[in-house]
Amino acid sequence: MxxxxxxxxxxxxxxxxxxxxxxxxxxxxxxxxxxxxxxxxxxxxxxxxxxxxxxxxxxxxxxxxxxxxxxxxxxxxxxxxxxxxxxxxxxxxxxxxxxxxxxxxxxxxxxxxxxxxxxNGEQLNRRDKNRLPELAVQTGVKSPEITQISHPGFFYTCHQKGWQYPLVVKGIYYDAGIAFNAEEAAAIFRKIAAEWGLPILVQRFVVGEEFNLTAIGDGAGRLNGAVMMRKRAVTDKGKAWAGVTIHDEILLNTAEKLITELKWVGPLEVEMLRTSQGVYHLIEINPRFPAWVYLTAAAGCNLPWMLVKMILREKLENQNPEIGKYYIRYSxxxxxxxxxxxxxxxxxxxxxxxxxx
Amino acid sequence: MGHLSTYDFTFDADVFKRLALSDSGFVFDPVTGKSYTVNDTGIWLIKQLQKNPNLDALHSQILREFEGEATVIERNVMEFLEQIRQYVL
The missing domain is CATH 3.40.50.20 (Rossmann fold)
Incomplete structure (x- = not known):
């Protein structure tokens, strides 16, 4: 090889x-x-x-x-x-x-x-956005309720089913927006549907701060090289514009539970919201490295390079990321x-x- | 017994211990990723709480360290602790 x-x-x-x-x-x-x-x-x-x-x-x-x-x-x-x-x-x-x-x-x-x-296909499907609550229950992790819709009429009657504003409107693969009323929700629905297609997902809104973890699953339920990041600034799409590496055992343990359950293989990103009470809510699991992955190399735990070595079955070095490493994105x-x-x-x-x- | 020692301020001592405190007054929490700035007195107070997160001990230490009217000092310290509760804890 x-x-x-x-x-x-x-x-x-x-x-x-x-x-x-x-x-x-x-x-x-x-x-x-x-x-x-x-x-x-x-x-x-x-x-x-x-x-x-x-x-x-x-x-x-x-x-x-x-x-x-x-x-x-x-x-x-x-x-x-x-x-x-x-x-x-x-x-x-x-x-x-x-x-x-x-x-x-x-x-x-x-x-x-x-x-x-x-x-594999089943592992990929189990972290689909609309199946996250199911995975969360299986692992004892909190995750906001999510429902799948195909018509914006939902937003005008959803209060009858116990949904309250604000709520989060998401594409099945990409894009999301927070809506504070039915009109806003319907507008986000139409925008995402036009770009990414149907169905659209609606998720209950959780007040909290955004924390992400990226790592590589080894297929046996373990994480290699977990790097955690708190968003310090976001774009109007909610994407991290600036962030800092952190280490929180609770976040790490939560991600480990999910990866162990999935026996995940390959890169991934776990997105969580942390409430003011310190409780983490699972928002998404992305099946690839995140856009902020260069921070892992800057912090001394180069995950893409680790992935290359894993694929080639070379010896991995134990790399603990430096905590308190900031990044600010620019164009x-x-x-x-x-x-x-x-x-x-x-x-x-x-x-x-x-x-x- | 002053006001400070009877002040209802419960906190996790580990939170103070984990804070990275620079002499410049820059404070970084490695778990939450939050950062703050404090003045020289704030640096001193956080260092005391990192060494011994006990308000009785802090009270005695303050009275030894600072000159001024005890009640005024205690009020300022309580205000500072309230800010810490709000931002850090």
């Missing part, structure tokens, strides 16, 4: 939009800045406007993928095409919506030499040559040859 220092890694999720970035570019940055890494990073994304496709200092070559809705075979064919042109050993998906396709394709990909560390304009944009638009790729020209 290839050594981690020379491994070729493909990473998805390069749509680093300032107010709601995916984690792909942060994952790539963690790996790129690892001193012992001298391999190659291949970026995979869906839109020519995804800025991560053009970050030459982090991503060696980049390719467009078909959207997950295109189906398994179309995705497999494209990955094979890229592989034969620009081989890679490991694929790290960074978008929730990619997971179902890749879980189904995992064996096919392994046959051609691409390795992933993913949960920056990337300048792209017309030839790069042209290549991505026409050929769906930017490779080493383009960089050398």
């Amino acid at each position: 290839i050594h981690s220092s020379r491994v070729r890694i493909a990473i998805t999720g390069l749509n680093a939009k300032p107010d709601n970035p995916s984690s792909g570019l942060a994952v790539a940055r963690c790996i790129r800045e690892t001193a012992e890494f001298n391999g190659k990073i291949i970026g995979l994304s869906y839109d020519v406007m995804d800025p991560g496709l053009y970050q030459n200092e982090i991503i060696d070559s980049a390719y467009l993928l078909p959207y997950p809705s295109s189906g398994d075979q179309v995705l497999l064919d494209r990955l094979k095409e890229i592989y034969h042109k620009d081989p890679f050993d490991i694929l790290i998906p960074c978008l929730d919506a990619e997971l179902p396709n890749l879980i189904r394709l995992q064996n096919h990909l392994q046959q051609i030499g691409i390795v992933l560390l993913l949960p 920056q304009d990337s300048v792209i040559e017309r030839s790069e944009f042209e290549s991505m638009t026409i050929w769906g790729q930017r490779n080493d040859d383009d960089n050398n020209n």
Whole structure:
């Protein structure tokens, strides 16, 4: 098996939009800045406007993928095409919506030499947003009630079923908003449904502060390298704009209960709300690294690199993250040559040859 | 017995012990991620509570350490503890 220092890694999720970035570019940055890494990073994304496709200092070559809705075979064919042109050993998906396709394709990909560390379909489904309360009951963790709807009429009659405002309106994969009345809720419903489709989820609102934990499940019920973060500032979408590493045994134990129950395999993020009484409520479990994952490397517990070593079955070093490490996100304009944009638009790729020209 | 020693202020002593306290007055709670700033007197008070989270002991220590009218000092300390209760505990 290839050594981690020379491994070729493909990473998805390069749509680093300032107010709601995916984690792909942060994952790539963690790996790129690892001193012992001298391999190659291949970026995979869906839109020519995804800025991560053009970050030459982090991503060696980049390719467009078909959207997950295109189906398994179309995705497999494209990955094979890229592989034969620009081989890679490991694929790290960074978008929730990619997971179902890749879980189904995992064996096919392994046959051609691409390795992933993913949960199985049942594990993935058990952490679906609409099934979280069920998982919470099984593990003794608190989680706000959630219901699935397909029509905004719910918001005008929900008080009859015991729902009170404010409440949280969420997409099945992405996006969420807090609504203080039926009109606001219906507007959020329509906005999320237009972008991400139906159904829409409605979750009871819990007053609390947001704490997140990211780690890698080993499949035997254990967490590797848990890093905890408290959000210090959020965007209008509720995404962390600034945060600080913390260590709370209660948060860690709660996450461990969930991961042990799921026997989770691969990266994940547990999102919790902590009330003023110190009680944690489970809000979401994301099946991938979070956008703030670079903080793990900055705090001395580089989780993307740990994932690479786990996949390659190399010895893991015990790394305790530094507590009190802050990050503040900022946006920056990337300048792209017309030839790069042209290549991505026409050929769906930017490779080493383009960089050398 | 002064007001301070009879003041109803219950807290988890571990919360004080875990606070990272800088000489600049920057206080960081590694469990909640919250940070605060306190003045020199606040630094002194938190250090005392980290060493011995007992209000009787704090009361005696204050009267030894600071000059001034005992009731005024005690009132200021109680106000400070109330702020700590609100922000830290």
